[in-house]
Amino acid sequence: LTKEQKKAAGEMTTDLRSKDFGVRLLLGVTGSGKTEVYLEAMQEALKNDGGVLFLVPEVSLAPQTVSRVRHFFAESGEEVVVWHSHLSAGERLDAWRNLSSGKARIAVGARSAVFAPIRNLRLVVVDEEHESAYKQEDSPRYHGRDVAVYRCMLNRASCVLGSATPSMETLRNVDRKKYLQSKLNHRIDGRELPLVHVVDMRREAQRERTPPVLSQPLVESLRQRYSDREQSILFLNRRGFNTTMICPDCGHVEQCKDCSIALTYHRTDGFLKCHLCGYRKPSPMVCPSCQSLNIRKKGHGTQRIEDLVSSLMPKRAKVVRVDADMAYRKNALRSTLRDFRKGRIDVLVGTQMIAKGLDFPNVTLVGVIDADLPLRMEDFRASERAFQLLVQVAGRAGRGDRAGEVYVQSYAPHSPSIQFARKSDLRGFVEEEMEMRKELGYPPFRSLIRHLFRGRSSEKTEFYAQQWARALRENPIEGLTVRGPAAAPLEKMKGLYRHHLFYFTNEVTRVVRELEIKRNAFPLDREVHDILDVDAQNIH
Known part of the structure; x- marks a missing residue:
């Protein structure tokens, strides 16, 4: 280990020995050897009979991380469990049994692994903590990083967030002295x-x-x-292959019938596909709008x-x-x-x-x-x-x-x-x-809640979004700034029209409770559904 790595690993060891809740940001440039520091901290947690959770943003990263962790703990014979959404039911059951029985003490996985039943959890590592992939977009909506921090608080465990480019929210927490920080400023071997x-x-x-x-x-x-x-x-x-199909004569673009985006051409099967809902159709030889033979693939x-x-x-x-x-x-x-x-x-x-x-x-x-x-x-x-x-x-x-x-x-x-x-x-x-964000009052200075309305009828969805906004303005919630409603950037997705409002607040828990009371009293049409997404990551 380099000097910087030893110092960072030492700081984490001190955190673990205090047996109290704490969050530490490991800010290291790319290629500075953050994984080696995590492994040292993991070894310390295991020495004291603790369990360890290692989160990675993408399922595709899990195999590489697992092989490095297994290699490091090969001599001590520690079992490492892989946990992500691509596992079969049998594999998931084995993982669950091994962890809950205490046979395995290390779990590596994508965001859903944050709920893995690890005994005596002492350390959670969130690698590449800035990744938006940690946010679950459909119900139950949660942010893997934030759940990891909260779980550490409940277990009085240590949480390590690692990144070369931390999210604004994490850096703000470091500024406010809520999180501690260790730095790796140089690449290994002075590269x-x-x-x-x-x-x-x-x-x-x-x-x-x-x-x-x-x-x-x-x-x-x-x-x-x-x-x-x-x-x-x-x-x-x-x-x-080529992003869109466009006709240079009349400007016609091949669109998805259920979403407001252009279809993508895939050379392997010659089909046009929608990457949101999966709709596909054969690519046309002539422009469907003006019958021109010049329809060409662009992008x-x-x-x-x-x-x-x-x-x-x-x-x-x-x-x-x-x-x-x-x-x-x-x-x-x-x-x-x-x-x-x-x-x-x-x-x-x-x-x-x-x-x-x-x-x-x-x-x-x-x-x-x-x-x-x-x-x-x-x-x-x-x-x-x-x-x-x-x-x-x-x-x-x-x-x-x-x-x-x-x-x-x-x-x-x-x-x-x-x-x-x-x-x-x-x-x-x-x-x-x-x-810039402070000036505009955007996160991380205030929390952002996105309120999305979806329905099969464009007029109905827009009408109810506007009625709801009116009700909020007539009877406002204290400490809540409302923006909108407006059509979402992707106005139509999977056959549903979408309109949204944005709320900015410093008191999320209270505001969400009050919004729930108002939602229950609001006469929403059966064909229009609404969703509250706290700390929304994708705003399309």
């Missing part, structure tokens, strides 16, 4: 953070007649890496990038993609990542599943194809998400002995989140972002 180049795609577009998908510098670097026998990762935020998904890179690279280079379409096939993801680690794959093309926590020593080049995609979302957290994503993706490069390089392609290269991420300047970004 440098990768060199980040921001490529202005507007200039690239001027050079060629059609807007390019891959910039010239990135293509040259990919070829160079292949000839040096090093590996590369290309990162894109959407799956599918670029992972399948198209995979084809494009294959055509630009030497014949023998192996290019493979990883996205959610693949995660549905059992073990497909695991075997691909294993092949990549062994060096059988030269370029990995993927969506956000490969942005987090994975460790490949031979990767020296990372390309971010469409860096400003998160910035185009209608969400006050858009710049925070873009910053976190870029720092995390860049952190996949140069984790071995050779230095890494990152190419970030963007049509808005001067946006603050891209510039701060380029320098990995967390402090600068946080100061600017906190200032």
